[in-house]
Amino acid sequence: MKISLTVNGKQYAHEVEPRMSLTHYLREVLNLTGTHIGCDTSSCGACTVLLDGVAVKSCTILAVQADGCEVTTIEGLAQGSDLHPIQEAFREHHGLQCGFCTPGMVMTAVDILQNNPNPSEEEIRHGLEGNFCRCTGYHNIVKSIQHAAEKINA
Amino acid sequence: MKNIDSDKHLRGESLYLDDLPTLQGSLHAMVFASPTAHGLLQKLELEEARKSCGVWGILTARDIPGENQIGNIIPDEPLFAEKEIHYRGQPIALILAESREAARQARQKIKVEIEEFPAVTTAEEAFEKGMFITEPRTFTMGDVDRAFAKCAHVFEGKTFTNGQEHLYLETQAAYAIPAEGDQIKIISSTQGPSQVQKAAAQVLGLPMHKIEVEVIRLGGGFGGKEDQATPWAVMAALGAQLSRRPVKLVLSRSDDLLMTGKRHPYSARFKIGLDENLKILAYEARFLQNAGAAADLSPAVAERTLFHATNSYFVKNARLSVYSCRTHLPPNTAFRGFGGPQGMFVMEAAIALAAQKLKIEARHIQQANLLQEGDRFPYGQRAEQALARKSWETAYLHYKADDLCRKAEDFNKKHEYIKKGVAFMPICFGISFTNTPMNQARALVHVYRDGSVGISTGAVEMGQGVNTKMLQVAASCFSIQPERIKIETTNTTRVANTSPSAASATSDLNGKALLKACEQIKKRLLKTAAKELKTNPQKISLQNECVLIDKKDSGLRWEELVQTALLQRVSLSETAHYATPKIRFDKKREKGRPFSYHVYGTAIITAKVDGLRGTYQIESVQIAHDFGKSMNTAIDLGQVEGGLVQGLGWMCMEELAYDKNGRLLSNALSTYKIPDLFSVPERIEVVPLEDEGHEAAILKSKAVGEPPLMYGIGAYFAILNAMRAFQSDLEPFFNAPMTPEKVLTGLLKKQVKNKPLHVEKRQIG
Numbered sequence: 001m002k003i004s005l006t007v008n009g010k011q012y013a014h015e016v017e018p019r020m021s022l023t024h025y026l027r028e029v030l031n032l033t034g035t036h037i038g039c040d041t042s043s044c045g046a047c048t049v050l051l052d053g054v055a056v057k058s059c060t061i062l063a064v065q066a067d068g069c070e071v072t073t074i075e076g077l078a079q080g081s082d083l084h085p086i087q088e089a090f091r092e093h094h095g096l097q098c099g100f101c102t103p104g105m106v107m108t109a110v111d112i113l114q115n116n117p118n119p120s121e122e123e124i125r126h127g128l129e130g131n132f133c134r135c136t137g138y139h140n141i142v143k144s145i146q147h148a149a150e151k152i153n154a
Numbered sequence: 155m156k157n158i159d160s161d162k163h164l165r166g167e168s169l170y171l172d173d174l175p176t177l178q179g180s181l182h183a184m185v186f187a188s189p190t191a192h193g194l195l196q197k198l199e200l201e202e203a204r205k206s207c208g209v210w211g212i213l214t215a216r217d218i219p220g221e222n223q224i225g226n227i228i229p230d231e232p233l234f235a236e237k238e239i240h241y242r243g244q245p246i247a248l249i250l251a252e253s254r255e256a257a258r259q260a261r262q263k264i265k266v267e268i269e270e271f272p273a274v275t276t277a278e279e280a281f282e283k284g285m286f287i288t289e290p291r292t293f294t295m296g297d298v299d300r301a302f303a304k305c306a307h308v309f310e311g312k313t314f315t316n317g318q319e320h321l322y323l324e325t326q327a328a329y330a331i332p333a334e335g336d337q338i339k340i341i342s343s344t345q346g347p348s349q350v351q352k353a354a355a356q357v358l359g360l361p362m363h364k365i366e367v368e369v370i371r372l373g374g375g376f377g378g379k380e381d382q383a384t385p386w387a388v389m390a391a392l393g394a395q396l397s398r399r400p401v402k403l404v405l406s407r408s409d410d411l412l413m414t415g416k417r418h419p420y421s422a423r424f425k426i427g428l429d430e431n432l433k434i435l436a437y438e439a440r441f442l443q444n445a446g447a448a449a450d451l452s453p454a455v456a457e458r459t460l461f462h463a464t465n466s467y468f469v470k471n472a473r474l475s476v477y478s479c480r481t482h483l484p485p486n487t488a489f490r491g492f493g494g495p496q497g498m499f500v501m502e503a504a505i506a507l508a509a510q511k512l513k514i515e516a517r518h519i520q521q522a523n524l525l526q527e528g529d530r531f532p533y534g535q536r537a538e539q540a541l542a543r544k545s546w547e548t549a550y551l552h553y554k555a556d557d558l559c560r561k562a563e564d565f566n567k568k569h570e571y572i573k574k575g576v577a578f579m580p581i582c583f584g585i586s587f588t589n590t591p592m593n594q595a596r597a598l599v600h601v602y603r604d605g606s607v608g609i610s611t612g613a614v615e616m617g618q619g620v621n622t623k624m625l626q627v628a629a630s631c632f633s634i635q636p637e638r639i640k641i642e643t644t645n646t647t648r649v650a651n652t653s654p655s656a657a658s659a660t661s662d663l664n665g666k667a668l669l670k671a672c673e674q675i676k677k678r679l680l681k682t683a684a685k686e687l688k689t690n691p692q693k694i695s696l697q698n699e700c701v702l703i704d705k706k707d708s709g710l711r712w713e714e715l716v717q718t719a720l721l722q723r724v725s726l727s728e729t730a731h732y733a734t735p736k737i738r739f740d741k742k743r744e745k746g747r748p749f750s751y752h753v754y755g756t757a758i759i760t761a762k763v764d765g766l767r768g769t770y771q772i773e774s775v776q777i778a779h780d781f782g783k784s785m786n787t788a789i790d791l792g793q794v795e796g797g798l799v800q801g802l803g804w805m806c807m808e809e810l811a812y813d814k815n816g817r818l819l820s821n822a823l824s825t826y827k828i829p830d831l832f833s834v835p836e837r838i839e840v841v842p843l844e845d846e847g848h849e850a851a852i853l854k855s856k857a858v859g860e861p862p863l864m865y866g867i868g869a870y871f872a873i874l875n876a877m878r879a880f881q882s883d884l885e886p887f888f889n890a891p892m893t894p895e896k897v898l899t900g901l902l903k904k905q906v907k908n909k910p911l912h913v914e915k916r917q918i919g
Contacts, residue, residue: 027173031175032166033166033169033170033172033173034165034166034167035166036170036323036324036373037172038323038324038325038407039407039822039823040406040407040408041407041408041822041823041824043822043823043824044323044823046323073166074164074165074166075165075166075167077165078164078165083161083164083165087164087165090160090164091156091157091160091161091164092156094156094157094788094789094791094792096157096160096163096164097157097617097618097619097792097796098322098323098324098371098372098373098374098616098617099159099162099163099168099371099373099617100170100322100323100324100373100374100617101323102163102164103163103164103166106164125831125832128831129830129831129832132321132323132823132828132830133323134320134321134322134323134374134376134796134800134828135374135617135792135796136792136795136796136799137795137796137797137798137799137800137829137834137838138799138829138830138831138834139795139834139838140792140795142831
């Protein structure tokens with residue numbers, strides 16, 4: 001099937017198999033490998049991207065479902081050398097270790113703060129409940145998002 | 155200093171194995187594994203699969219030019235099963251195809267007939283049947299039988315700790331690329347590149363120098379990629395050797411869960427004897443380790459169980475033995491703590507049982523027995539710079555433990571159906587590979603003519619921040635900006651014969667080697683500067699990219715110095731080797747000084763249990779930890795928090811389940827629960843011990859990878875203590891993980907006997 005979509009501000013049109021997942025389209029067709037595959041079963045959240053501004057697990061979205069949509073991946077978040085405030089906060093507050101879950105965490109955090117610029121700790125935890133991290137113990141991730149919220153609102 | 159990979163991680167630019175651009179002509183590999191745990195392979199039909207669209211070929215044991223053997227400590231593990239099947243998930247064949255999808259479709263067409271035999275899945279059953287990996291080991295100190303006879307109190311019990319899936323978020327993966335002639339380059343997601351190299355050479359029938367292994371970084375390892383990254387890397391290499399095409403093998407999550415080993419489940423029996431003053435006079439423990447179907451690292455894991463069986467306590471008379479039992483599960487392997495946590499759990503269970511029977515709090519027994527300077531461990535080493543008591547006292551005072559316990563008691567008086575429990579968890583963890591020869595490392599440093607620096611060591615970055623620490627070592631030695639330094643990939647052609655990144659010792663070993671190499675180059679540079687500035691080398695020093703004479707700026711800058719040295723034909727490269735001094739262990743006598751030093755700490759864990767539902771929340775974990783002189787507080791704190799949460803997961807929620815036929819039931823993230831944001835403690839506090847550090851630690855910054863995991867053990871006992879608050883005569887049970895189901899059934903045992911709880915009276919705490 002033919003799809004056309006915008007990814008990180010760039011227009012793309014491709015012929016894809018109807019059963020190709022959005023993750024595989026991003027990784028294998030567009031070579032945007034920042035979106036990771038952790039579980040294949042939409043449990044871990046490492047593959048989270050924004051589809052028309054909403055965080056989705058791209059492993060359970062078909063590429064054809066993204067036809068006509070705007071997709072933002074981790075690669076599209078920073079403006080040149082300037083990191084997005086959430087990225088900045090993850091760096092400053094050590095919200096990462098091995099980095100594998102990080103893109104998914106950051107993209108989910110973008111969604112959380114878009115919907116709720118002043119989330120409580122509880123709301124952040126609720127928002128991130130579909131994302132696993134095996135390294136950090138989460139505290140620094142929550143802290144990073146709290147600081148990002150403060151910075152965005154300042 | 156921030157983790158040097160932060161920026162790349164956050165931009166999605168870091169390259170994990172599956173992110174590497176696929177070279178033209180690459181094949182994708184998929185493993186066909188046994189659907190049966192124990193049996194004899196009678197028939198393997200590959201023809202239909204071979205004809206499947208896009209299939210290049212299917213490899214089995216017959217295609218191996220070298221030896222069908224990848225066992226590390228003991229050669230008991232074939233790469234592909236030939237006749238005997240030892241576990242469900244054991245690789246039988248490798249499909250090579252043009253795409254992953256083509257490989258997957260072909261895999262479904264493989265037919266196998268196996269004559270099935272009953273499977274042994276528990277260590278107890280294997281023990282009864284005499285199925286062992288190696289000879290049992292026993293550590294003895296003092297006269298245990300005589301000491302027991304003198305004890306005022308003796309208690310016996312048994313324990314079980316389940317295994318634990320590593321669940322590194324990046325699954326096992328390798329990419330093998332044929333090079334000129336018969337050489338192969340393997341890019342692997344492994345903690346042990348040299349082990350991959352050795353095993354690949356053996357299977358491919360090539361000398362090691364024809365196999366190059368490279369590691370960029372790992373998306374988590376936790377021990378699961380120490381030995382168990384090897385088969386996939388070797389399979390990819392075999393595929394590349396036979397097809398002469400690049401071969402990528404990335405396990406799907408379900409294949410990874412099915413085919414790889416986990417933390418070892420342990421069953422144990424213990425006997426503990428105390429005197430009137432709560433001093434532990436004698437302790438005996440027998441551990442049955444569920445090793446799975448092959449040795450893997452099990453003998454070494456078993457050994458560490460014995461090393462840590464008395465945890466942070468001085469036990470004058472101890473007899474500790476371990477049996478490594480062969481079962482029909484995937485070979486269990488290294489996992490953060492490496493058998494130590496399993497040993498410590500039993501000691502803590504023994505103390506908890508004694509406390510319950512004596513109607514006192516466990517902390518009184520714990521405190522009375524903490525190690526002191528010069529006390530001997532059962533393996534003969536003396537405790538030096540022993541911080542068991544200091545860490546206990548620091549935690550006790552800093553977190554006002556008496557208040558904490560009193561508040562919990564007050565809470566419990568006021569609440570009928572929700573109770574709190576507080577537990578103390580002191581830890582003592584030995585640093586060094588217990589196999590002494592592994593305690594060596596090498597580093598290679600190049601200073602380039604523009605003043606930039608490239609560093610290669612044997613260390614593998616897997617999130618623990620070792621690359622950041624290596625960079626700090628070099629930057630501080632040369633006194634140059636971190637931006638000038640690049641940490642290269644880990645590659646066996648640059649640094650050979652490496653020990654795996656494991657045993658918490660990676661920064662110490664590689665950092666010490668790196669420091670030596672940097673110091674050699676620095677010495678030559680100082681000599682060059684002295685010559686250039688016509689002064690004595692002793693007067694020269696480097697600071698902030700400047701050359702100083704008698705601590706005053708000479709005007710000579712780092713780049714100029716490097717240029718000058720090059721023109722004067724001074725070597726700007728160096729390789730160095732480090733071997734940990736003063737360690738030895740005699741396995742015949744089971745005595746020695748296996749550890750370079752010990753890491754200590756104490757955690758206070760508070761849990762709140764809902765007696766009607768069995769659910770609980772870990773309210774807080776308050777830790778006093780022995781970092782030495784931490785060279786990177788952010789990274790080290792991250793290790794403490796992450797390790798703790800992984801330990802909590804093992805103790806409280808991660809329930810590995812196999813059925814009696816050896817079939818993994820917890821075979822997806824939906825059925826195997828790792829800690830999520832809601833199950834981590836509401837509060838984690840860490841206070842560093844004021845401490846000089848240890849000479850053997852890199853820049854006196856002590857190893858931090860594994861020790862904090864064992865704070866998690868305290869969560870089990872905090873929950874148990876809360877259960878005691880419901881029922882003072884609760885019969886304690888030691889069967890980890892303490893899932894809510896176990897809490898509930900544990901409490902119900904008595905409630906059912908007497909009277910059911912009245913739900914309408916429920917109070918919300």
